[in-house]
Amino acid sequence: MKRTEVDVLIIGGGPAGLAAAIELKKSGVKSVRVIERERVAGGVPRHSFHPGYGLRDFKRFLSGPRYAQKYVDAAVAAGVQISTSSTATTWISEYELEVTAPTGLEVISARSIILATGARERARAARAVPGKRPAGIYTTGSLQQSTYLEDLEIGTRAVVVGAEHVSFSAVMTLKHAGVKTVAMLTDKNKHESVGLVRFALGIWYRFKLITKTEIVEVLGDKRVTGVRIRRAGVESVIACDTIVFTGNWIPDNELARRGGFDIDITHKSPLVDAASQMQRPGIYAIGNLVLPIKAADQCAVDAKIVARKVAASLR
Amino acid sequence: MIKKICDVAIIGAGVVGTAIARELAQHDLSIVLIDAASDVGDGTSKANTAILHTGFDMVPGSLESRLVARGYHLLAAYAAEVGIAVEKLGALLVAWSDEELANLPKLQAKAVENGYKDSVLISATDVYAREAHLGKGALGALYVPGEWIIDPWTPIVAFATQAKLAGAEIRLNTKVTGVSIGDIHTLHTSDGDISARYVINAAGLYSDEIDGAFGIKDFTVVARRGELMVFDKLSRTLISHIILPVPSSMGKGVLVSPTVFGNIMLGPTAQNLDDKSASGSSEDGLKFLREKGSRIAPELLGEEITAIYAGLRASTEHSDFQIRAHENRYITVGGIRSTGLTASMAIAEHVKELLVAGGLSLGDTKALPHVSMPNLGEAFKRPYQDESAIAENSQYGEIICHCERATRGEVMDALDSAIPPTNMGGLGRRTRAGLGRCQGFYCHSELRKLLEKK
Numbered sequence: 001m002k003r004t005e006v007d008v009l010i011i012g013g014g015p016a017g018l019a020a021a022i023e024l025k026k027s028g029v030k031s032v033r034v035i036e037r038e039r040v041a042g043g044v045p046r047h048s049f050h051p052g053y054g055l056r057d058f059k060r061f062l063s064g065p066r067y068a069q070k071y072v073d074a075a076v077a078a079g080v081q082i083s084t085s086s087t088a089t090t091w092i093s094e095y096e097l098e099v100t101a102p103t104g105l106e107v108i109s110a111r112s113i114i115l116a117t118g119a120r121e122r123a124r125a126a127r128a129v130p131g132k133r134p135a136g137i138y139t140t141g142s143l144q145q146s147t148y149l150e151d152l153e154i155g156t157r158a159v160v161v162g163a164e165h166v167s168f169s170a171v172m173t174l175k176h177a178g179v180k181t182v183a184m185l186t187d188k189n190k191h192e193s194v195g196l197v198r199f200a201l202g203i204w205y206r207f208k209l210i211t212k213t214e215i216v217e218v219l220g221d222k223r224v225t226g227v228r229i230r231r232a233g234v235e236s237v238i239a240c241d242t243i244v245f246t247g248n249w250i251p252d253n254e255l256a257r258r259g260g261f262d263i264d265i266t267h268k269s270p271l272v273d274a275a276s277q278m279q280r281p282g283i284y285a286i287g288n289l290v291l292p293i294k295a296a297d298q299c300a301v302d303a304k305i306v307a308r309k310v311a312a313s314l315r
Numbered sequence: 316m317i318k319k320i321c322d323v324a325i326i327g328a329g330v331v332g333t334a335i336a337r338e339l340a341q342h343d344l345s346i347v348l349i350d351a352a353s354d355v356g357d358g359t360s361k362a363n364t365a366i367l368h369t370g371f372d373m374v375p376g377s378l379e380s381r382l383v384a385r386g387y388h389l390l391a392a393y394a395a396e397v398g399i400a401v402e403k404l405g406a407l408l409v410a411w412s413d414e415e416l417a418n419l420p421k422l423q424a425k426a427v428e429n430g431y432k433d434s435v436l437i438s439a440t441d442v443y444a445r446e447a448h449l450g451k452g453a454l455g456a457l458y459v460p461g462e463w464i465i466d467p468w469t470p471i472v473a474f475a476t477q478a479k480l481a482g483a484e485i486r487l488n489t490k491v492t493g494v495s496i497g498d499i500h501t502l503h504t505s506d507g508d509i510s511a512r513y514v515i516n517a518a519g520l521y522s523d524e525i526d527g528a529f530g531i532k533d534f535t536v537v538a539r540r541g542e543l544m545v546f547d548k549l550s551r552t553l554i555s556h557i558i559l560p561v562p563s564s565m566g567k568g569v570l571v572s573p574t575v576f577g578n579i580m581l582g583p584t585a586q587n588l589d590d591k592s593a594s595g596s597s598e599d600g601l602k603f604l605r606e607k608g609s610r611i612a613p614e615l616l617g618e619e620i621t622a623i624y625a626g627l628r629a630s631t632e633h634s635d636f637q638i639r640a641h642e643n644r645y646i647t648v649g650g651i652r653s654t655g656l657t658a659s660m661a662i663a664e665h666v667k668e669l670l671v672a673g674g675l676s677l678g679d680t681k682a683l684p685h686v687s688m689p690n691l692g693e694a695f696k697r698p699y700q701d702e703s704a705i706a707e708n709s710q711y712g713e714i715i716c717h718c719e720r721a722t723r724g725e726v727m728d729a730l731d732s733a734i735p736p737t738n739m740g741g742l743g744r745r746t747r748a749g750l751g752r753c754q755g756f757y758c759h760s761e762l763r764k765l766l767e768k769k
């Protein structure tokens with residue numbers, strides 16, 4: 001098996017991981033390796049085709065893919081080694097991880113390891129929504145990938161579950177896919193996005209925001225035909241052929257947990273100190289692996305601060 | 316045009332129907348296996364609790380007891396031969412009340428009556444030594460080392476593949492709409508007529524309806540819904556045996572069991588329904604499972620839920636399997652419950668005996684073509700961990716489904732196989748792709764594209 005040694009190994013090539021890698025190189029760290037499991041680095045912004053990225057770090061208003069590409073380009077220019085289609089699967093020792101890639105297996109040992117594995121939206125099952133399992137059920141992530149990256153057929157009428165920032169992103173994606181959003185549901189008292197976003201998109205896309213409502217059943221056999229909802233004890237049905245479960249984030253904490261690190265009960269993120277260090281010296285967690293959820297540019301800005309501390313610790 | 320007449324037509328390509336097709340394919344017979352669904356194992360069989368049962372708790376002397384005990388050995392040997400994941404965990408029947416505790420010695424005696432002699436009564440201390448994360452209040456247990464867990468999906472595909480390679484015809488998307496009984500039976504289907512000398516009804520939930528078409532009324536099938544919750548792989552270390560309920564006056568209870576895919580499963584519920592297509596989960600069912608689960612393994616409920624399934628078992632008013640040879644060269648294989656997976660190969664042998672007794676001449680026996688199935692079990696080496704496999708084909712190093720670590724190579728193999736998947740569910744049952752905790756956040760679109768291209 002191939003064995004490699006690097007100064008810093010970063011797991012996850014989204015905005016946080018790439019921003020940290022760039023900053024480490026700028027701070028004089030010799031070898032920085034980023035392991036990215038998708039075929040292209042850049043993380044979630046890669047498939048989020050609407051503007052709203054980059055204010056905090058590039059001081060510009062960029063689309064997701066352009067924002068992601070800027071980080072990939074900057075990382076390559078800075079001399080960061082990015083391995084795509086590569087998955088860190090197993091802790092071999094405290095500072096060594098095994099990686100699977102099309103080129104084979106590799107054990108990478110590092111003086112410092114930064115986990116930047118991000119977060120995902122809870123899918124329908126994780127929310128324990130009863131009913132059958134028809135086609136037409138998405139998360140914002142799978143919807144965006146199907147729409148923007150693969151150009152697949154989605155449907156005609158959608159219900160969006162959740163009213164967080166990302167939920168409005170789902171509405172925009174649905175519009176792009178030619179799908180009408182008929183309602184947005186949340187069990188909260190109000191939406192959790194920026195007021196202006198909710199106001200503007202609500203008018204523009206003409207959907208109803210229904211608060212204090214839970215979804216009690218997915219209807220449909222082969223294909224979604226509707227959702228049964230309950231508001232103040234009263235049940236009703238909204239007809240739709242597509243359901244998008246949005247937000248309700250859970251960190252991708254598998255590698256952290258498999259490494260024996262403790263997880264905080266509320267967010268299920270690995271426990272970190274003020275310097276983002278986990279319970280072992282030299283092992284860090286950054287970006288949306290450490291919830292609550294933050295915008296991509298905020299993750300990047302924070303990651304750079306951590307990276308400077310990591311660089312200093314290696315000198 | 317001379318219409319083809321086959322020797323045996325089997326209605327239903329679940330675990331039982333495919334096992335029968337495989338068994339008969341060893342002989343010089345023309346066989347057709349038909350199913351209304353687009354894939355094999357797409358009905359009751361796909362939501363099995365995935366336990367390889369010893370049959371220790373069957374009704375002694377019943378057909379089910381005999382076939383489960385025999386099928387256990389047949390399927391264990393077959394799994395080893397073709398590469399189907401089995402983990403020899405053993406089961407603990409945990410007593411939570413005095414009544415249940417008092418029942419344990421009776422269950423042990425019943426096990427002996429069923430020919431199973433290895434079960435042992437253990438104390439509460441021993442229970443917690445084996446299962447540290449079990450909820451408080453366990454009073455003792457019956458340990459049944461022979462109860463194992465198995466990959467419930469691969470046997471069906473393996474049976475169907477072997478049958479097909481040996482010459483059996485498999486016709487999916489073919490629903491029986493009526494029959495004409497005669498010296499040669501004719502099955503009228505959504506895809507034309509099929510003529511056969513012998514007909515086997517392995518139609519599961521619809522076996523009573525097929526019986527009806529043949530003018531027989533021995534039982535009525537009631538769909539008994541079983542809802543299951545599958546917990547995240549990170550919970551797998553909480554439980555290391557199959558935790559079975561002790562039958563008591565309070566009903567049957569639910570089990571908590573690891574799966575060979577590396578998850579923990581909680582379920583099933585048992586609710587009789589009028590609708591044979593109501594395979595959805597319910598709010599009440601999930602609430603019931605949460606309550607039960609929080610007693611058995613409280614920490615489990617703090618873990619993420621990866622999937623929720625509901626399966627429909629074909630229960631009848633009889634407690635035993637309903638396997639009967641009728642006049643007119645027609646055999647019913649009905650009333651097969653969750654033990655059907657374990658018993659499948661023994662049921663197939665039994666059906667073959669009934670066919671021979673009914674006058675079928677088997678002809679020459681031939682060796683079945685060898686098949687080697689992809690390993691889906693977490694306890695055994697998978698392609699993403701296999702340096703030489705990746706060296707040979709780099710697609711085994713390309714993980715498409717991150718949660719389940721299923722590779723592009725495995726997905727392509729499944730799509731190119733003798734019995735390819737026709738939908739995402741079928742692809743998942745063959746590769747685990749898309750079945751993980753993110754339920755397709757990452758891989759859904761990629762998998763759908765590959766499937767649709769096919």
